[in-house]
Amino acid sequence: xxxxxxxxxxxxxxxxxxxxxxxxxxxxxxxxxxxxxxxxxxxxxxxxxxxxxxxxxxxxxxxxxxxxxxxxxxxxxxxxxxxxxxxxxxxxxxxxxxxxxxxxxxxxxxxxxxxxxxxxxxxxxxxxxxxxxxxxxxxxxxxxxxxxxxxxxxxxxxxxxxxxxxxxxxxxxxxxxxxxxxxxxxxxxxxxxxxxxxxxxxxxxxxxxxxxxxxxxxxxxxxxxxxxxxxxxxxxxxxxxxxxxxxxxxxxxxxxxxxxxxxxxxxxxxxxxxxxxxxxxxxxxxxxxxxxxxxxxxxxxxxxxxxxxxxxxxxxxxxxxxxxxxxxxxxxxxxxxxxxxxxxxxxxxxxxxxxxxxxxxxxxxxxxxxxxxxxxxxxxxxxxxxxxxxxxxxxxxxxxxxxxxxxxxxxxxxxxxxxxxxxxxxxxxxxxxxxxxxxxxxxxxxxxxxxxxxxxxxxxxxxxxxxxxxxxxxxx
Amino acid sequence: xxxxxxxxxxxxxxxxxxxxxxxxxxxxxxxxxxxxxxxxxxxxxxxxxxxxxxxxxxxxxxxxxxxxxxxxxxxxxxxxxxxxxxxxxxxxxxxxxxxxxxxxxxxxxxxxxxxxxxxxxxxxxxxxxxxxxxxxxxxxxxxxxxxxxxxxxxxxxxxxxxxxxxxxxxxxxxxxxxxxxxxxxxxxxxxxxxxxxxxxxxxxxxxxxxxxxxxxxxxxxxxxxxxxxxxxxxxxxxxxxxxxxxxxxxxxxxxxxxxxxxxxxxxxxxxxxxxxxxxxxxxxxxxxxxxxxxxxxxxxxxxxxxxxxxxxxxxxxxxxxxxxxxxxxxxxxxxxxxxxxxxxxxxxxxxxxxxxxxxxxxxxxxxxxxxxxxxxxxxxxxxxxxxxxxxxxxxxxxxxxxxxxxxxxxxxxxxxxxxxxxxxxxxxxxxxxxxxxxxxxxxxxxxxxxxxxxxxxxxxxxxxxxxxxxxxxxxx
Numbered sequence: 020x021x022x023x024x025x026x027x028x029x030x031x032x033x034x035x036x037x038x039x040x041x042x043x044x045x046x047x048x049x050x051x052x053x054x055x056x057x058x059x060x061x062x063x064x065x066x067x068x069x070x071x072x073x074x075x076x077x078x079x080x081x082x083x084x085x086x087x088x089x090x091x092x093x094x095x096x097x098x099x100x101x102x103x104x105x106x107x108x109x110x111x112x113x114x115x116x117x118x119x120x121x122x123x124x125x126x127x128x129x130x131x132x133x134x135x136x137x138x139x140x141x142x143x144x145x146x147x148x149x150x151x152x153x154x155x156x157x158x159x160x161x162x163x164x165x166x167x168x169x170x171x172x173x174x175x176x177x178x179x180x181x182x183x184x185x186x187x188x189x190x191x192x193x194x195x196x197x198x199x200x201x202x203x204x205x206x207x208x209x210x211x212x213x214x215x216x217x218x219x220x221x222x223x224x225x226x227x228x229x230x231x232x233x234x235x236x237x238x239x240x241x242x243x244x245x246x247x248x249x250x251x252x253x254x255x256x257x258x259x260x261x262x263x264x265x266x267x268x269x270x271x272x273x274x275x276x277x278x279x280x281x282x283x284x285x286x287x288x289x290x291x292x293x294x295x296x297x298x299x300x301x302x303x304x305x306x307x308x309x310x311x312x313x314x315x316x317x318x319x320x321x322x323x324x325x326x327x328x329x330x331x332x333x334x335x336x337x338x339x340x341x342x343x344x345x346x347x348x349x350x351x352x353x354x355x356x357x358x359x360x361x362x363x364x365x366x367x368x369x370x371x372x373x374x375x376x377x378x379x380x381x382x383x384x385x386x387x388x389x390x391x392x393x394x395x396x397x398x399x400x401x402x403x404x405x406x407x408x409x410x411x412x413x414x415x416x417x418x419x420x421x422x423x424x425x426x427x428x429x430x431x432x433x434x435x436x437x438x439x440x441x442x443x444x445x446x447x448x449x450x451x452x453x454x455x456x457x458x459x460x461x462x463x464x465x466x467x468x469x470x471x472x473x474x475x476x477x478x479x480x481x482x483x484x485x486x487x488x489x490x491x492x493x494x495x
Numbered sequence: 496x497x498x499x500x501x502x503x504x505x506x507x508x509x510x511x512x513x514x515x516x517x518x519x520x521x522x523x524x525x526x527x528x529x530x531x532x533x534x535x536x537x538x539x540x541x542x543x544x545x546x547x548x549x550x551x552x553x554x555x556x557x558x559x560x561x562x563x564x565x566x567x568x569x570x571x572x573x574x575x576x577x578x579x580x581x582x583x584x585x586x587x588x589x590x591x592x593x594x595x596x597x598x599x600x601x602x603x604x605x606x607x608x609x610x611x612x613x614x615x616x617x618x619x620x621x622x623x624x625x626x627x628x629x630x631x632x633x634x635x636x637x638x639x640x641x642x643x644x645x646x647x648x649x650x651x652x653x654x655x656x657x658x659x660x661x662x663x664x665x666x667x668x669x670x671x672x673x674x675x676x677x678x679x680x681x682x683x684x685x686x687x688x689x690x691x692x693x694x695x696x697x698x699x700x701x702x703x704x705x706x707x708x709x710x711x712x713x714x715x716x717x718x719x720x721x722x723x724x725x726x727x728x729x730x731x732x733x734x735x736x737x738x739x740x741x742x743x744x745x746x747x748x749x750x751x752x753x754x755x756x757x758x759x760x761x762x763x764x765x766x767x768x769x770x771x772x773x774x775x776x777x778x779x780x781x782x783x784x785x786x787x788x789x790x791x792x793x794x795x796x797x798x799x800x801x802x803x804x805x806x807x808x809x810x811x812x813x814x815x816x817x818x819x820x821x822x823x824x825x826x827x828x829x830x831x832x833x834x835x836x837x838x839x840x841x842x843x844x845x846x847x848x849x850x851x852x853x854x855x856x857x858x859x860x861x862x863x864x865x866x867x868x869x870x871x872x873x874x875x876x877x878x879x880x881x882x883x884x885x886x887x888x889x890x891x892x893x894x895x896x897x898x899x900x901x902x903x904x905x906x907x908x909x910x911x912x913x914x915x916x917x918x919x920x921x922x923x924x925x926x927x928x929x930x931x932x933x934x935x936x937x938x939x940x941x942x943x944x945x946x947x948x949x950x951x952x953x954x955x956x957x958x959x960x961x962x963x964x965x966x967x968x969x970x971x
Contacts, residue, residue: 122947124901130939164940248955258966429598466602469598489735
C-alpha cells in the first residue's frame, strides 16, 4: 500500500532537481482524471464509500500506479538503444567468436513485472536475454533490461512479451541473433488458493507456491533455430543459474491458458464472455452495476492507450470485475459459537495453527496481497481444539474485502478470541503486490503484523512460545 | 554499463507524460558540469583518452548516476510520509495490542543501495524495519521503504544509516517505537580478492562471498530497549526470514572498520591520510596528478551537496583515488611462453579451470564488476597443464583496467590461446554494480559472455563438454 501517492510522484520529479509540479499537474490531468472516475465506479460497485478516509485517495493512487505500470506505451526501443552502441573489436588473428563479433552475451535473472491482458492483474517475470554481437559493436548491458521493460510495462501475455522483446532487440541492435526466455508467475484466484490448500498442512509455504507458472521463449537470427548450437550455448548459460529450459518447457501444459481467470473454453471461443464457475456469484446480482463497472474498466484500458476492442482484451473488463467482486463489501458479521469453549474454563494448553493461506486486496491500490496467517491460542484441556478449516474460513472471510494488513490481523484475532475466550495471538505474513509490481519495486520484501490479545499481550513467555513454534516450522 | 545515459534520464521524465527536457537541461547543468569535469581529470589520471569512443560519454554517465545515487540529499521524510498516515482502529473491547494501537508492523527484506562515505563505492543493504503504531493510525507500508531510501541515497556508514532511518521514522510517524536492522555488504578490493581466493578451489562461489559484511541496528521508543519484549518480537519476525540478529551481531568484529579501504589505524586517528599497504603503488608515482585527482573527487563530493571537510569524508578522496588507481591503464603487453606448449603438438586432452576470481571496472560508469572466469582448453597428453595461478594472473591483469565484459572475455581467450596454441574457450560470469546500484536496480542479475577460439568455435561437441563441466561444478 502507499506506493504511489502524490508524494511519490512529485518526489520522483524532484529527484532530478527540477521543480515542475505545476506543468506536471496540468498535463497529467486528462487520462488520470478518466481513470480516477473509473475507479470510483468500481469502489461503488464493491459497496464501498469512496469518501471514507482509507479510500479517499485510492482512485488517484490507482490511476497513477496504472499509468506508471503501463508507461511502456509511451516508450520506444530506438530512444533507449541509440547512444548505447559501443565499438568493440572481435578477434584479431585467431579463428573464433569473441568480443564484438560473435561472442554470445547473456544477461540473466532480470526481475520484471507486467500486466496480464486477460485480467489486468500484474504478473511477475524473470527475464533472461541474450544476443550475438555483429559488426564489431556491443550494446550497453542495462539496455537489454530496459528494452525488456518497455514491453513488460504494457498489457501482455507471456508469449507476446517474449516475442516483442526479441523483435525489439533484433530491430534495435541488429545483431546476429537474439534469444529471450521468460519465466512468468501469475497470482491465483482466492477460490483456487482456498481449494488447493491441503487441509492439515502446517508446513511452511514457498512465497510463489500455488502461482500459475509458465516458461516461454522467443529467438531470431542465428539463435532462431532452437535445435542449433547457438541456442544450446544460451540454454547452457541459463542452466548455470538453475534455469532448466527444456525441463520447464516439458512441464508447461500446451492447451492450458495460464491466466486462471481465462479458462480453456474462452481461449478457444475468442470473443465470447467466459462461462466460468466463478461467474455465478457475480451473475446473481442485478446486472446494471456490473455493466457500469465493466464499462469503467474499458475506459481505464482506453485511457492507458490500449484498444479495448483488441481481440485479447475483449473479455478483460468482464474478468477483472469478476475477480474484483470477490472482495465486495458484505455487511454480514461473523458470529460463531463453539461447544465446550468459553472464558469460564481454565485455558492452559497452548495450541497453534500455522501457515493458513491468505489472499486479500489492498484498499490503497486495489492490488492483491497474499501470504499466510499463524494463529496461537490457549484452550481448555480435554476439549476438542478449533478446527483448521474454521480458522481458514475466518481468514478467508476477512480476506475477501478491501483491507489493510494491520486491520486484517486485528479482525482475525478478535473473531478467534470471541470463540475461544480471550487469549489469542495472530501473526500475518504477506507479500504486497503493490510493493513489488509498481512504484518502489521491492522484490522479495514481506510484511509481518502481530495482534496479541489477552495473556499474549502481557505474558512475554506465552508470546515467545508461539513465535518459536512459527520459527521452528519455518526452518523445517 | 549503460545504465544511465541521456536516454535513461529523459526516459524517466517522459514516463510521467511531461516534456521538460529543456528546463531540465538548464537546471541540471551546474553540478552535472562540475562532476563531468572532475571525471575527466580522473580519466586523465588513469592514463585514458577521454575522447575514445567508449569513454566519450562516461563523464556524463558518471555525473548522472552519482546525482541519482545521492538524490536523498534533496528529499525529506515529511514530504514522503504526509498523506500516507491512515486511521486504523485498535482493539474494540479486548485487552491487547493490535491494528493501529500497539500491533507491531514489520517490513522485511527491502533491498537498498547506499554509497560508502569512506571510499565512494556503493554498498548493498538488506533493510528490515518495524514500528509500533500509536494513536490509531498506521503508515502506508511502502513509505517505510521510501524513507529508508532517502537516507540510503547519501554518503553513509551502515550505523549512521540505521540511526538516520530510525530517527527519520520516529519523527515522521511519531509511533510508539521504531526498529531498524540493516545487513550490509561492501565490495572487496581487487588485491584482497586475489589473495583470499584459495589457489586450487574449483568450486562455485556464492555471489556475495568474500564481501565485507556487517549487521547494524537502531531503535527508539518502546523498541529502544534491545533486551525488552517488543524488540524480542521484532527479532523473532526477522528470524522467520532466516535473519538471526544475535548470531550475526556476534560475528561482527567490534574494532574492525568494515570499509576495506579504511583500515583500523585510520579509524582511530581520524583526519590523517591512511597508511595502507595498498598506498605504495600509488605513492611511487609523481604526486601532482594524484593530488589533482583527489581535488577532483573533493569537488564531486561538494557538487553532490556534501561537505568534503566533514570528519568522516576527510580521507575519502584519497581512498577513492587509491582504489581507482588499481585500474590505471598500463601499456605493458602480456607475453608468456611456457615450456612444452605450442601449436605443433597434437592437443587432445580437454582441461578446464573454473571459478577464477575476477574484479574489474566498467568503463562506462567507473563502477566495479566482479565474478568468475571459466577457462577450457585442449592440451597435449603428458605435458603439465597450465597452472591455475598463471590463469589467475592473466585474469587479474586484464581486470585491472577500464573494461567491458565482452572485451575482457576476448582478451583472456586470446592470451591463453597465445600460450596454448589456439583451442581455448572462456566464459565470464559477472555481476555489474552499475546494473544493481544505480539506474535500473536489477538485483541478482548476472551477465555471462563467451569467447570461443579455434576448435571450440566450430566443434559443438567440444563446446558442450566445457559448458557441461561448468554446469556440473555449479550444481555441486
